[in-house]
Amino acid sequence: MTTTTTSQRPLALRLALGALTWAGLYALNEMLWDALFVSWLGLDLTDRWAGAAHFFLYDVTKILLLLAGMIFAIGMLRTTLRPERVRAFLEDKPLAVALLLAALLGAVTPFCSCSSIPLFIGFVGAGIPLAVTLTFLIASPLVNEVAVVLLADTFGLANTIAYVAAGLTAAVTIGAILSRFRLDRWVEPFVFQTAVGRLQSAGTRPTLRDRVDAAKEETADIFGRVWKWVLLGVGIGAVIHGWVPTEFFAQYAGPGNPFAVIVATLAGIPLYANAAGVIPIAEALWTKGMALGTVMSFMMATVALSLPEAILLKQVLKPRLLAIFFGSVAAAIVLIGLTFNAFA
């Protein structure tokens, strides 16, 4: 007992130091770039190029810091939440409860689209209803910690809560509607024929060391995947900030234009990025006058509807079900955009 506490104390201390360093860097970020640009280089931030470069460096630093900190902190909390556990939660629940749980668990489970096929087979092959599995697959990319943290930072808390609520509602509603139809026949038959194995889990409580190690691994994994999207997204955002005329989008994509919501949703489909890449672009569109609902639709379509995801899912879903799945998610996203524009 004493050995574990003494070996964990320096670790806790290191964690606290790390958290302090992180908070310090985050607080100093704007000041440092301001000092570099204005005091040391003598640049004028109202100049287009200087302003865009300043925005790019400041925003990339801020987003990467936010991501690293949040993924690590959340990674420590959810060490035990693996797809196997999620499946166990969903088994033998009444449909309504299972749908609700699937949306919530989809939101908090770490997930990469490269795992969507084994996850799909693992769920459906083990007897989880198809509709519940699809709800999980909708909620997972749409609502996650990366999206929530960045949204809260750029769009404010109220808009973030609205986004999360809309995303979860869409996932549950689509699942509920799809569960009324006999869709199993449009799943590739091998999914049902697969003898899905069960992993035994060692029922031990993870120690602080285990949690830190798992969080480190997860941060490295997600960060390694996401950083280039952040650079790209902020880069595009910086160009929009600097070169697109103010109120440009207000003219063409203001709240009074329902057609813009459809265009924004369609535009998001071929764009494949995760929340970290698309939110800086969305922020730039928003500041140039695009209506909030239209921006939301664009964001949601980019993260939830993607061609690579469709190509992956094609291995387990027959074209008809794939079309129904993508069509209903797209329709829900358009509906969310229209609703936001009408009430926001």
Add this chain to the structure above:
Amino acid sequence: MNIKILGSGCKNCVALERNTREALAAMDLAAEVTKVTDYPTIASYGIMKTPGLVVDEQVIVSGRVPKPAEIKELLTALA
């Protein structure tokens, strides 16, 4: 010893195979390493998050890429 790397060829699966081979080389252990890429077989091991490391038909690690040192420890425990 019969080792299988489960995964459809994403970056993590390549990394897992490399780390496993590194661990084997360091241990001077002769083992057959095969890659399993088809989803039904992957699912039959109960894995829902790739990659997976299977030793003599037992899933040792899934959903993450352990470092060579950790694989070495795991293999030593089984050998």
